[in-house]
Amino acid sequence: MNKLQSGLKLTFLGGVGEVGKNIMALEYNNEIIIIDSGLAFPSDDMPGVDIVIPDFTYLINNKQKIKAIFITHGHEDHIGALPYLLRELPNVPVYASKLSVALIENKLKEHKKIKCKPISVKPKQVIKVSNFQVEFVKVTHSISGSMALAITTPVGVYFHTGDFKIDYTPIDGDAMDLVRLAEISRKGILLLTADSTNAERPGFSMSERKVGATLDNLFVQNQSKRIIIATFASNVHRIQQILDICEKYNRKIIFTGRSMLNICETAAKIGELKFNKECVVDVNNIDKYTDNQLCILCTGSQGEENSALARMANGEFNKIEIGNNDYVIFSSSAIPGNEKEINNVINLLYSKGASIIYESLAEVHVSGHAYQEELKTLHSILKPKFFIPVHGEYRHLRAHSNLAKDLGMNDRNILIPEIGDTILINKNVIKKWGTVPSGIKLVDGLEVSEAGGIVQRDRMQLASEGICIVTVTISSKFGSLTSKPDILTRGFMNIKGNEEVLDECKDLILNQIINSNFKTQDWVQIKNNIKKTLQTYFFKKLKRKPLIIPIIIETK
Ligand SMILES: [Zn+2]
Ligand SMILES: [Zn+2]
Known part of the structure; x- marks a missing residue:
């Protein structure tokens, strides 16, 4: 066998050069872990489209090689596509922390056919799967139960940070296990892949406690x-702090929003969230309390349509009406791309008289991802031979790679991957090995479809150009029209003032039908001809391209 082939292969199906859909496959000697x-x-x-998931073709094609799935933590950009992957790999074991397992189980309830029972693991636990020994290492992040993975392979140790920050004073008192990192480092780290989200930010991230x-x-x-x-x-942890403050100041708490209720209930059930049940009030009992006795905890910090906060801002939340005695705190930061929606909600809340405070006005949020000085600590402890920055757009990956170089790493030992790349690593070399099928799939309800497929194209056309439905009734006996064609449009043009256009359309359709030979032409062909004629006409006359649907009704 070629010497180069006997290395580790790391394949990226998402999460590099983009924010979201983190997934990697690690392969050695025909065995894969995800x-x-x-x-x-x-x-x-x-x-x-509800969500976007990675294209799993490569994993489906290599099904028999896949031995296990390891989950670093319970954020959607790490577990959100798991049900769709498990549809394809029903018997592959899934290992995750206690909270991650609970969140995955919640998710799987909506996918009834999947029988997977994820296995809960603790920090320092080692799972041996074929050629890999996977150790879970406690890290701090914006969700509890976050872990890094230290994977011992026949080629060397591979360390993957998962999402992390170094918080010395975390809310659960359980700091990132830097001692264990140092112990693992003593064996020598062949490869490090690490969170690059805040690689452009100098200094240290603040503690959650702040x-x-x-x-x-x-x-x-x-x-x-x-x-x-x-x-x-x-x-x-943020919610735990809010609950503690509410208890301290004798305020009752009301949870609103489906995911807030779901996650808090799940976290409380497994002991990750601790509070006095009497402090929690159902929204239906809100009238029993005065304003200064209440704190409402809600979803919608990203301005999401239909979220609890957006509905309050729009005056659509039954029982909660926003007024000038409301003090709204956005304990969050804007995920890039959501600024417009968040602004909208802020303006609506202001217009109803509320006072508002957000990240730029006070320290009401901290990031869950390591800043430059924390990344330097990580690199300095682990001293990896090879480094691949992950979890970020290209600019973040580049900043993280520069940081590693500043710390003395050789450029040749650092590689910035793209989605679909397979990277080969052995004791002496890191190099791009090849590419595998990759891309995105769109999920609409429970249905998975191709990106750029016909449904998406139609929706885009409907949204920007509208629709024109043409109904023609033909007598099969006489091979002629029984009446003039009927034209219905939506979102396309004003009928009023365009009567002449409609009449010309009807004449064009009539000509099309008259010139059709019913014996040699089938209905599909006649429909296509009507479509083409109208497409050309509408574009010439109105410079528009509506979705055209011809319907032919046949009467005896
Ligand atoms: Zn993440
Ligand atoms: Zn995360």
């Missing part, structure tokens, strides 16, 4: 107001 299986959110040119202190102050300053806090439902 790390994470995340989703991305749709962009503006994907109307009606948010608690800021929120505490805001509660004191706004004693007479009703406090509404929008945050990420998965940030269990």
Whole structure:
């Protein structure tokens, strides 16, 4: 066998050069383990799409080689596509932390046919799968139960950070296990892949605890107001701090928003979220309390349509009406691309008289991802031979690669991958080995479809150009029209003032039918001809390209 072939192969199906859908496949000697299986959110040119998932073709084609799936933490960009992957790999075991397992199980309830029972693991636990020994290592991040993976392979040790920051004073008191990192490093790290989200930010990220202190102050300053806090439902530590502050100042808490209710209930059930049940009030009982006795915790910090906060801002939330005694805290940061929606919600809340505070006005949020100085600590402890920056857009990956170079790494030992790349690593070399099929699939409800497929194309055309439906009734006996064609349009043109256009259309269709030979031409061909004629006409006359649907009704 070629010497080069006997290395580790790391294949990226997402998460590099983009934000979201993190997933990698690690292969040695015809055995594969998968790390994470995340989703991305749709962009503006994907109307009606709920989520975007990676193209799993490569994994499906190599099904028999896949031995296990390891999950670093329970954020959607790491577990969101897991049900769709498990549809293809029903018998592959999934290993994850306790909270991640609970969140995955919640997700799988919507996918009834999947029988997978994810296996809960603890920090320092080692899972041996074929040629790989996978050790889970505790890290700090914006969701509890986050872990890095130290994978011992026949070629050397591969360390993957997962999403992390170095928080010395985390809410659960369980800091990132730097001691274990140093111990693992002593064996020598062949390869490091690490979170690049904040590789452009100098300094250190603030501790989660800082948010608690800021929120505490805001509660004191706004004693007479009703406090509404929008945050990420998965940030269990943030929610724990809010619950503790509410208890301290005798405020009852109301959870609103489906994911907030779901995740808090799940986290409470497994002991990750601790609070006095009497402090929690159902939204239906809100009238029993005065404003200064309440704190409403809601989803919608990204301005998401239909979220609890957006509905409150729009005046569509039954039981909660926003007014000038409301103090709204966005305990979050804007995920790039969501700024417009967030602004919208902020403007609506202001217009209803609420006071609002967000990240740029006070320290009401901290990032869950390591800043430059934390990344330097990580690199300095692990001292990897080879490095691949992951989890970020290209600019973040480049910044992280520059940081590694500043720390003395040789350029030749660093590689920035693209989606679909397979990287080969052995004791002496890191190089691009080849590419595999990759891309995206769109999920609409439970249905998975191709990107750029016909449904998407139609939706885009409908949204921008409208629709024109032509109905023609033909007598099969006489081979002629029984009446003039009927034309119905939506979102295309004003009928009023365009009567002449409609009449010309009808004449064109009539000519088309008259010139059709019913004996030699089939209906499909006649429909296509009508479509082509109208397409040309509409474009010439109105410079428009509506979706045209001809319907032929046959009567005896
Ligand atoms: Zn992530
Ligand atoms: Zn994360």
